[in-house]
Amino acid sequence: MTFTQEDARADLASAPGSEWWRTAVIYQIYPRSFADASGDGLGDLPGVTAHLDDLQTLGVDAIWLSPFQTSPQKDAGYDVADYRDVDPIFGTLADFDEMLSGAHERGIRVIVDLVPNHSSDQHVWFQEALKAAPGSPERARYIFRDGKGENGELPPNNWESVFGGGMWKRVTEADGSPGQWYLHIFDESQPDFDWTNDEVRAEFRDILRFWLDRGVDGFRVDVAHGLIKAEGLPDFTPDPEGGSMGGDADEVPYWGRPGVHEVWREWHEVLAAYDGDRALCAEAWLPTVEQTALWVRPDEMHQAFNFHYLETKWDAAALRAVIAESLAEYGAVGAPSTWVLSNHDVVRHASRLALTAENPQGAGIGPDSPGKPDPVKGLHRARAATALMLALPGSSYLYQGEELGLPEVIDLPDDARQDPTWFRTNGERYGRDGCRVPIPWTADGPAYGFNSTGASWLPQPAEWAALAHDVQVDDPASTLMLYRVLLAERRSRNLGAGEIEWLDGFGDDVVALRNRGLVVIANLGDDAVELPEGDVVAASGPLDGTRIPTDTTVWVAAV
Structure with a gap:
């Protein structure tokens, strides 16, 4: 049966306290690796549209799309050059509207990724900043500072980038002389906005409205614990063995600053002006569950990824503790816990749960990593972990391909890797390419059905054939069929509201x-x-x- 958009929204309408996002199962689509309709080796929005029936049959309530906006793709789209358009490699705004309409007709809501901490260095604002003088309004949109040393030849502080190397890059001024430095938490092609600037804040409120007016149901907010930096930008040296996003460290001058909550209150007001319970989900890596819950107080975000659950080892006592703490802390602020086991930034849980060596978030695994996983044990644990997660109250996020039992791709050739982490650490950290390999739809098709040409932006392993969607769809013992059963039972029993x-x-x-x-x-x-x-x-x-x-x-x- 095909629903109209109005029927679907009516079916999913909610009263206060029972909003859709409190219990939803949300499926993350990494567009460049989901399905490629054009055949160029990169997934695209028409590819998503072509598989909406598969997602409806799987039984998810919503989809979240990683960035598809205009970008030079230095960091797989998390370096945005135009926040109000679709990058040509993914299609057009018309393609987006068609995908959105098709999802809504099937009762599936759509969440888009938004990257407010930084832009691409190709963004028109940053190009204007490079041409403008120090102290100008154009530079005030970003974090420019004079360097230290006799001639400003040293960076303003000692901060190290999440991707490796320094967090500052010096620019050449219009007259050709060495000039100021700009901050980039991530790659040097991703300059950080200055969120103390009212023009920046107003611009992003307008960007929210642009997508809300098109009908999107919410936003996953990248680096939601970033944006605000400590006054004076004091020196800071993180634990070299810690996770790259700071979730295991207290008092980091560029993570979790109190002022960021003002931003989310402003965004909350924007979404509240629209009908349909539009939602904000925070990517916030913070040291404790209690601190993370501050991001989902009633006037801020609606959800926050439960990375403490994701990072919990395969241990019964540890799992009981994090589940109990999560339900208590999120419940204390009136929010649901939002469970997650895999995403585009972490080792897939079909491999991670069977690792036998420490593996900091963002490091990835590759041919020379210690403690590589047993794939059989990893899949058993992944299926068990998912079955536990989907029985819990609250909302759950799935990552594309986990319903097929896909493991991390470990044996990627060095010359195929594209994650900035790999390059900026000179190969010391493999990065995130292993969880981003295009997923298999058919065992015998070109690129395992990812497209019709056989092109693939990352090489797919031969093992993908046995895990393809069409192989699993008629096998009652397959991981795909397990997910379908779990999602159908979860919905019919309303476990998310229990x-x-x-x-x-x-x-x-x-x-x-x-x-x-x-x-x-x-x-x-x-x-x-x-x-x-x-x-x-x-x-x-x-x-x-x-x-x-x-x-x-x-x-x-x-x-």
């Missing part, structure tokens, strides 16, 4: 809970545990008679 009750008696290595009458048992121990009485609704792997094997999660409807 509450959990912890269950005892299953042992220290088991996460056991009840949500809306559904008993969920995740066995992380080495020994099988007894299956409780009731009808098995779903299981992440085969059961051993009446026992739940290791690395297996089961959903049981109590009799």
Whole structure:
């Protein structure tokens, strides 16, 4: 049955306190790797439109698209040159409107990525800043500073870029002389905006309205814990073994500053003026769940990615603790917990959960990484982890390809890698290419059905054939079919709006809970545990008679 846009919105309309984003399952699309309709080796918006029926059948409530706006693609679109247009490699604004309309007709909401911390150095504002004099209004839109040293030859402070190397680049002034320095938390092609500047704040409110007027349902906000920098830009040396986005460090002068909350209150007001419960989701890497919850107070963001859950090791006690803390802290500010296991910046959880060595966020894994994962164990754990996550109250995010059980691609050739992290660290960190390889749709098609030409911007491994969508769609034991069952049961039982009750008696290595009458048992121990009485609704792997094997999660409807 085909719904009209009005029917779909009516079906998904919500009363205060039951807004759609509180319980939604949201599927992240990384456009350049999802589906390529043009055949040039890069995914595009028409490719997304062509697979909307597959997403509807999967059972997701919304899709989030990583950046597709105009960009020189130095950082895969997270370097935006024009926030109000579609990059030609992805299509046109008309293609976007067609995709949006098609999604809404199927009752699927659409969230777009917005990158407010920095722009591309090709953005018209930055080009104007380079031509303007120090102290000019054009330069005031970005963070320009005089250098230290006798002739300003030293950077303003010692900050190191997330991607490696220094966080400052010196410019050549219009007269040819060495000039000021500008700040770039990420690549030197991504200058940071100065968010103390009213013109910057007004510009982004207008950008929000541009996309809201087209009908988008919300925004995933990149680097939402950034934007504001500590006054005076004091020196800071991070832990060299820490994650690249600062989620494991306190008092970082460019992460989690109090002033950023003013920005989100302004954005909240913009979205509140539109109908349909438009939503903001924060990418905020912060040291604690308690601190992250500050981003989702009632007048700020609506959601924040639960990276503490994502980064929790495969350990029953640790999982019970982070689940309990998350529900308590987010609930204390009236927000749902937003669960996530994989995205375009982290090692896919089908590999990450089986790593046997430390792997800081952003480092990636490659041929020479220590502790490489066992792929069989990794997939078992990934399926079990997803089955546990989708039973929890709140909203969940899925990353394209995880429903196929895709692992991280480890053996990418050095000359194929494109992540700035790889280049700026001189190969010391592999970066994020391994989770961004184009996904397989057909076992026998060119580029495994990614397109009709066989071109692919990152090489796909031979193992992709066995994991292709068309191979799994008729296999009841496949990961794809597991996801379909879990999502259908989650929706029919309204688990996202439930509450959990912890269950005892299953042992220290088991996460056991009840949500809306559904008993969920995740066995992380080495020994099988007894299956409780009731009808098995779903299981992440085969059961051993009446026992739940290791690395297996089961959903049981109590009799």
